[in-house]
Amino acid sequence: MSGHEVLAAVLRIGDSGDVEVLAWQRARDPDRGCWALPGGRLGDDEDVETSVLRQLAEKVDVREVAHVEQLGVFSEPGRVPGTRLIATAFLGLVPSDVDPAVPADTAWRTVSPPPAEGAPAPDVLPTPVRAPALACAAFDHGTIVAAARDRLRAKLSYTNLGFAIAPREFTISALRDLYVAALGHPVSATNLQRVLTRRALLEPTGAVAPPGPSGGRPAALFRFTDRTLRVTDAFAVLKPPGEHGRGPVP
Amino acid sequence: MSGHEVLAAVLRIGDSGDVEVLAWQRARDPDRGCWALPGGRLGDDEDVETSVLRQLAEKVDVREVAHVEQLGVFSEPGRVPGTRLIATAFLGLVPSDVDPAVPADTAWRTVSPPPAEGAPAPDVLPTPVRAPALACAAFDHGTIVAAARDRLRAKLSYTNLGFAIAPREFTISALRDLYVAALGHPVSATNLQRVLTRRALLEPTGAVAPPGPSGGRPAALFRFTDRTLRVTDAFAVLKPPGEHGRGPVP
């Protein structure tokens, strides 16, 4: 009776230091001109995870999507006008260095940052070539994008999810910039390196990046040791007794 | 084309110190005799959240369910034989002191504990009147119950979710027993009290509980200050700078 669709909020950290989402512009009513998330009807012989990967393959090369996970179900009866359509929403992440070819109606749009809670507004940056904001989101896709952005922000803190937004190899300060964009607050490169190193998420490649035009010490290159999601900081509290200073069991 | 159902894994900590799930025994094939989660078809004019509360009202008094949240979508094409049926699964929690009237085919069944990871098996308890194990779960409901149990366990550590499994008023050691059952590992009453008090989740009622038959100091009664979900320990790491020793802003 009711149809089922899958929708993907694919996020990437843009060069300008913004979170961007992959969206396509609707050419027809309803919500003509507004931006919609890629997705489509669930097929008869696929589950939602398979379906979202299939749908994404039509927009971007799926090999470029480093991580996909379910966000939840959006099922308000009137969420799309006309028919009843239930959506399973996904978060997808693409490393910042890949710029996949996308169809003509599709583009990376800047996700508006969440309201800074309590903290004063961050310094105004000299606006470089940033993607245009997601001014008009079709249907309830704005809610889905916000959920995706929040999920990314939360998981960066207690998992190794950084691997999905970072290039294969990177300098610590480049990684810091990605974290700043995704978290929305300043991050110290010094401490970021220490936290990720202590958790054994990062390893040096041995190579170094050449310094910029104004000099400076060449930065060492790092990579994530693991490229699948791992929870690294679960049970911050009330953890099993006797696990005080134990490192991770090998 | 494809139907949509909602399913609720309603959990409770039983008197015997086990996690129990509300289930009903199927009288017909397929999976006759196995235990299934309460739920049913999504109505045309309701979203999944509304629907699951409606479905639960047929099994238990919804006022007794202290917390409900979405777990995810289960959509494998063959998850139920015959037709295509997509399920949105929910976690529900009922305080340990309520024992709602349930239909004849419905009962609380013990959820098998998760495999103890690394830690040695907990002490063998003298088995009291524990609910029978969920030996045969219908369809993919076993997976859903496991997801519910894991979700509860994780959220107990970084939210105030304890309010949903505890009675209105309780002693610290009673609360400790609930946490032990849900977490699956020993918890110190001393430290539990301190952690929850420091986070301002607990407040004394002023009353005390009478000691048991063998004496002992009467225990003070406490309650949760809040009875809606609140994240208390987010961003354990990489939190915004300058928030070092700041308490919660009033």
Added chain:
DNA sequence: ACAAAAGTGTTTCTAGTACACCCATGC
């Protein structure tokens, strides 16, 4: 008096933060 259960005080540990300082490069 003694056992049992509850609760407090105090120490120790660890992860994270802050910050001063040293290193390597371009000009």
Added chain:
DNA sequence: GCATGGGTGTACTAGAAACACTTTTGT
């Protein structure tokens, strides 16, 4: 030399775990 960016060493802090000890009851 000196400005610039990268990296290390080290002190400080807070939250939590561990454990000894005190308090309040029943027998």
